[in-house]
Amino acid sequence: SQTIHQWPATLVQPVGSPLSLECTVEGTSNPNLYWYRQAAGRGLQLLFYSVGIGQISSEVPQNLSASRPQDRQFILSSKKLLLSDSGFYLCAWSVRRLTYEQYFGPGTRLTVT
Amino acid sequence: AQKVTQAQTEISVVEKEDVTLDCVYETRDTTYYLFWYKQPPSGELVFLIRRNSFDEQNEISGRYSWNFQKSTSSFNFTITASQVVDSAVYFCALSETRGNNRLAFGKGNQVVVIP
Numbered sequence: 001s002q003t004i005h006q007w008p009a010t011l012v013q014p015v016g017s018p019l020s021l022e023c024t025v026e027g028t029s030n031p032n033l034y035w036y037r038q039a040a041g042r043g044l045q046l047l048f049y050s051v052g053i054g055q056i057s058s059e060v061p062q063n064l065s066a067s068r069p070q071d072r073q074f075i076l077s078s079k080k081l082l083l084s085d086s087g088f089y090l091c092a093w094s095v096r097r098l099t100y101e102q103y104f105g106p107g108t109r110l111t112v113t
Numbered sequence: 114a115q116k117v118t119q120a121q122t123e124i125s126v127v128e129k130e131d132v133t134l135d136c137v138y139e140t141r142d143t144t145y146y147l148f149w150y151k152q153p154p155s156g157e158l159v160f161l162i163r164r165n166s167f168d169e170q171n172e173i174s175g176r177y178s179w180n181f182q183k184s185t186s187s188f189n190f191t192i193t194a195s196q197v198v199d200s201a202v203y204f205c206a207l208s209e210t211r212g213n214n215r216l217a218f219g220k221g222n223q224v225v226v227i228p
Contacts (some may be wrong), residue, residue: 029159034215041220043218043220043221046215046216047213059215088156090156090157090158092158099150100146100163101160101163101215102160103160104150104157104158104160104205105157106155106156106157107154107156107157110146
């Protein structure tokens with residue numbers, strides 16, 4: 001069966017510090033991968049998605065970047081965090097080329113102070 | 114552009130009551146998919162159901178049921194005989210067949226089941 005991992009689970013970082021969140025998927029090959037942010041108020045915002053190694057599409061211009069160094073690894077980064085980067089970050093995967101459901105990881109709660 | 118509207122922000126019910134969550138969507142595609150997800154207090158989104166635009170049959174799974182009406186662009190979700198464990202935020206989402214499987218989420222319904 002497929003499993004998706006995210007770490008860390010929680011993170012408190014000062015403004016201006018770098019960020020690296022990692023997501024890995026097990027039990028599937030060639031997945032689509034996604035990063036979402038959920039700010040206070042519940043709405044889910046798609047940040048990045050990837051259909052393959054090294055292929056990243058950005059949905060919203062911002063302070064963040066994403067990379068996919070391996071087929072089942074997706075990394076969200078920032079060089080300098082802003083207060084507005086605080087939120088709950090969710091990674092998700094789906095079967096490639098099919099418009100089916102996405103499966104979400106447990107999330108990382110980021111607080112920028 | 115695709116859009117999903119969940120008008121009710123927070124709904125409180127007493128345990129064992131039924132609760133219905135409304136979802137209205139907009140899309141120009143003739144082929145699309147609709148989803149419901151549950152987000153309990155732990156935060157992880159749990160997939161509940163997928164429905165494609167060509168299948169308007171209603172579905173029942175235990176205490177959950179879904180009513181898809183293409184004529185009114187709605188995909189409503191009912192929890193029958195609610196329980197405290199149903200307390201969560203519920204999201205409706207839409208995906209068109211184009212667009213790399215991107216999901217457009219509604220803002221969610223916060224359901225609070227009072228014991």
